[in-house]
Amino acid sequence: MVKENPSLHGQETENSGAAKAVRGPGRRLHGAIAHKLGMAILSGHYAPGDVLSGEVAFAEELEVSRSAYREAIQVLTAKGLVESRPKAGTRVLPRNRWNLLDPEVLAWAFAGEPDIQFVRDLFELRAIVEPAAARLAAQRRDKDDLKIMKDALSAMRRHTLATEAGRAADRDFHNAILHATRNDALLVLTASIGAAVNWTTQYKQRARALPRNPIPDHVRVYDAIAAGDPAAAAEAMGVLVDLALEDTASAMQR
Amino acid sequence: MVKENPSLHGQETENSGAAKAVRGPGRRLHGAIAHKLGMAILSGHYAPGDVLSGEVAFAEELEVSRSAYREAIQVLTAKGLVESRPKAGTRVLPRNRWNLLDPEVLAWAFAGEPDIQFVRDLFELRAIVEPAAARLAAQRRDKDDLKIMKDALSAMRRHTLATEAGRAADRDFHNAILHATRNDALLVLTASIGAAVNWTTQYKQRARALPRNPIPDHVRVYDAIAAGDPAAAAEAMGVLVDLALEDTASAMQR
DNA sequence: ATCTGCTAATTACTCCGACATATTACAGGA
DNA sequence: TCCTGTAATATGTCGGAGTAATTAGCAGAT
Numbered sequence: 001m002v003k004e005n006p007s008l009h010g011q012e013t014e015n016s017g018a019a020k021a022v023r024g025p026g027r028r029l030h031g032a033i034a035h036k037l038g039m040a041i042l043s044g045h046y047a048p049g050d051v052l053s054g055e056v057a058f059a060e061e062l063e064v065s066r067s068a069y070r071e072a073i074q075v076l077t078a079k080g081l082v083e084s085r086p087k088a089g090t091r092v093l094p095r096n097r098w099n100l101l102d103p104e105v106l107a108w109a110f111a112g113e114p115d116i117q118f119v120r121d122l123f124e125l126r127a128i129v130e131p132a133a134a135r136l137a138a139q140r141r142d143k144d145d146l147k148i149m150k151d152a153l154s155a156m157r158r159h160t161l162a163t164e165a166g167r168a169a170d171r172d173f174h175n176a177i178l179h180a181t182r183n184d185a186l187l188v189l190t191a192s193i194g195a196a197v198n199w200t201t202q203y204k205q206r207a208r209a210l211p212r213n214p215i216p217d218h219v220r221v222y223d224a225i226a227a228g229d230p231a232a233a234a235e236a237m238g239v240l241v242d243l244a245l246e247d248t249a250s251a252m253q254r
Numbered sequence: 255m256v257k258e259n260p261s262l263h264g265q266e267t268e269n270s271g272a273a274k275a276v277r278g279p280g281r282r283l284h285g286a287i288a289h290k291l292g293m294a295i296l297s298g299h300y301a302p303g304d305v306l307s308g309e310v311a312f313a314e315e316l317e318v319s320r321s322a323y324r325e326a327i328q329v330l331t332a333k334g335l336v337e338s339r340p341k342a343g344t345r346v347l348p349r350n351r352w353n354l355l356d357p358e359v360l361a362w363a364f365a366g367e368p369d370i371q372f373v374r375d376l377f378e379l380r381a382i383v384e385p386a387a388a389r390l391a392a393q394r395r396d397k398d399d400l401k402i403m404k405d406a407l408s409a410m411r412r413h414t415l416a417t418e419a420g421r422a423a424d425r426d427f428h429n430a431i432l433h434a435t436r437n438d439a440l441l442v443l444t445a446s447i448g449a450a451v452n453w454t455t456q457y458k459q460r461a462r463a464l465p466r467n468p469i470p471d472h473v474r475v476y477d478a479i480a481a482g483d484p485a486a487a488a489e490a491m492g493v494l495v496d497l498a499l500e501d502t503a504s505a506m507q508r
Numbered sequence: 509a510t511c512t513g514c515t516a517a518t519t520a521c522t523c524c525g526a527c528a529t530a531t532t533a534c535a536g537g538a
Numbered sequence: 539t540c541c542t543g544t545a546a547t548a549t550g551t552c553g554g555a556g557t558a559a560t561t562a563g564c565a566g567a568t
Contacts, residue, residue, distance in 0.1 A: 028520090028521065028522095029521075029522070030328065030521085030522090034332075054547090054548060054549085055548075055549065055550095056548090064522085064523090065522060065523045065524070066523085066524085067321060067324075067521090067522065067523065067524085068521085068522060068523080070321075070325065070549090070550090071324065071325055071328045071521095074284065074325045074328045074329055074332070075328055075329070075331070075332040077329070078288075078328070078329040078332035078333055078358070079332055080357075084548095084549065084550090085530085085531075085548090085549075086529070086530045086531055086532090086547085086548055086549040086550070087530070087531040087532050087533090087546090087547055087548050087549070088531070088532075088548080088549085089548065089549080090548095090549085095438065096438075096441060096442070096445070098442070099353075099356055099357075099442065100438060100439055100442045101355055101439065101442060101443060101446075102353055102356065103334075103353075104332070118438065118439070121437045121438050121439040121440065122439050124390075124437055124439070124440070125383075125437065125439045125440055125443065128382065128383060128386040128440075129379075129382060129383065132382040136378075183375045183378055183379065184349070184350075184354060184372065184375050185354060185355065185372070185375040185376050185378070185379045186375065186378070186379055186382075187350065188350070188352070188353065188354045188355055189355060189379065189443065191350075192355075282549090282550065282551090283550075283551070284550085284551090308518090308519065308520085309519080309520065309521095310519095318551085318552090319551055319552045319553065320552085320553080320554095321550090321551065321552065321553090322550085322551060322552080324520090324521090325550095338519095338520065338521090339519085339520075339559085339560070339561095340518085340519050340520040340521070340558075340559045340560055340561090341517085341518055341519045341520075341559070341560040341561050341562090342519075342520085342560070342561075343518095343519070343520080344520085
């Protein structure tokens with residue numbers, strides 16, 4: 001299809017909520033559509049039960065082919081956000097059908113203004129899972145695990161959490177703990193949560209300079225795991241998550 | 255590099271396509287393809303790093319159009335199982351990219367012979383999350399929650415776990431607890447795990463008659479939650495999960 | 509001999525238009 | 539009023555054509 005040169009007469013079609021979804025490099029067109037629609041659903045623009053416009057109409061509105069639109073819908077269907085049936089159309093599913101732990105869904109949820117209650121839920125889940133993971137890690141870690149954690153810790157010391165490199169080191173530290181549990185389910189779960197929580201740390205940074213030095217807390221966790229003390233590891237990790245929740249909560253409520 | 259897969263296609267000379275991916279009612283063609291390929295990946299028939307045949311070749315092999323095949327691939331991509339790039343083809347991603355907690359992925363994982371280690375991982379996760387959920391439920395439940403749990407319990411008593419109605423009541427009981435936590439993330443997570451674990455209970459049934467009456471354990475959980483005693487609720491739920499793991503483990507290792 | 513930049517081939521990506529299928533809604537009859 | 543058959547409508551499937559992007563190979567320069 002040849003794109004027409006945007007001429008002088010107005011952009012009445014753009015204003016009806018059909019602004020073109022820009023796609024970065026490596027991102028396909030249908031991926032961009034899915035991203036756009038996913039954010040629209042997560043942000044509440046489309047509520048559960050709402051039925052989307054027909055394929056032909058919506059595809060035309062987005063200025064994409066029906067194929068690309070359909071592939072985007074399949075992505076959303078795979079994540080439990082919508083359901084399509086002949087004659088009935090495509091409707092948004094109730095919230096309990098959504099795969100809220102899917103990394104992409106989490107990214108969409110945090111793309112706009114994240115729901116405070118949902119952030120609290122995630123931290124609560126994290127407060128349940130991560131101390132237990134630290135407990136298991138203290139029992140099952142080997143020398144390689146400890147070395148990776150140690151390296152991540154020193155990297156966190158060099159850069160701060162204000163830099164991307166520092167946050168990456170923080171993620172590496174937590175991932176090393178997860179890996180040391182030898183539990184794939186735990187690994188996948190907390191990788192998702194960690195990614196989501198990482199968005200909130202950006203909010204923390206934006207709100208104010210770091211009020212607390214997070215290194216000592218991390219060191220306590222490391223020491224307990226290295227010593228093979230499960231109870232102490234769980235305890236130390238519990239403190240760490242609590243502090244993170246406290247910081248994030250105070251940064252978000254205003 | 256599996257290029258040809260005799261077990262997946264073939265027998266196209268059959269009448270009415272007996273060997274094709276059968277799709278039940280309500281299941282679309284691309285959904286059936288995704289199901290088929292998903293199981294093939296989860297079962298290890300395609301290993302991480304393997305590159306699938308080209309779109310045209312594979313679609314022809316499956317006797318479906320390229321559109322249907324592509325939509326199926328989008329589903330797998332959305333679940334983190336594969337990744338497609340021009341010129342490079344579609345390749346299976348490493349296991350840590352898979353969304354193992356996606357309900358559909360879990361179903362695929364348990365469609366064939368489930369990996370024992372993975373089952374143990376899931377139970378370990380369940381043993382972490384469910385007692386914590388019971389603890390929260392004991393703090394936050396209201397009268398409606400308790401009524402639903404009570405009804406589910408009596409339904410479990412009437413039918414046994416040997417019947418589908420009994421298992422449904424069991425699921426209702428656990429879902430009621432999750433709902434009482436007022437935590438959406440927890441709800442979604444344990445709904446997935448519970449569904450997967452439910453597959454294993456079928457294995458239990460198949461192996462032998464139920465060696466234990468599960469009702470008293472459930473009653474203990476209910477009593478603790480009704481009494482608003484978080485510690486006792488977590489303790490009782492921990493016992494329940496441990497017993498379930500014990501039964502399943504003994505049933506699987508024969 | 510090694511590296512850099514261009515060219516070409518391959519592959520997924522997008523678009524299009526048509527037909528098939530399933531589900532709902534309505535109308536007609538008992 | 540209820541049931542049944544029929545028609546309308548939106549999703550589902552198909553096949554082909556053309557586009558865009560990425561990799562591999564080759565030529566030239568360093």
